[in-house]
Amino acid sequence: MCTHEPACPTTDARDREAARTVASHPEQGWSLLCNGIVVFEDTGELLPDGRVIAPHRPATAV
Template identity: 55%
Template structure:
C-alpha cells in the first residue's frame, strides 16, 4: 500500500512511472517505485505481476 498523499499511480496504470522512487541500485541501473514497478535506466519495466515492458528509449544504432 502506498503511504503517499496523493497516492502513487497503480502498477498497471498508464502513468505508473510517476510513482515515487523507494530504492535505487546504480550497479544494476534499476529503480524500485512505490507501486512495486522496477524501472531500468533503459526505460524497460518489470511489473509486480511479472509482465515486462520493453525499453522505449533507443539503446543502440540502427544497423
C-alpha cells in the same frame, strides 16, 4: 503498497512511472517504485505480477 497522499499511480495507469522511488541502485541500473514496479535505466520495466515492459525510449532524430 503506496501509503502516502496523494497515492502513486497504479501499475496499470498510463503514468505508472510517476510513482515515487523507494530504492535506487544506479550502479546496477534499476530502481524500485512505490507501486512495486522495477524500472531499468534502458526504460524497461518489470511489473509486480511478473509482466515485462520492453524498453521504450523515444526514437532519436536523425
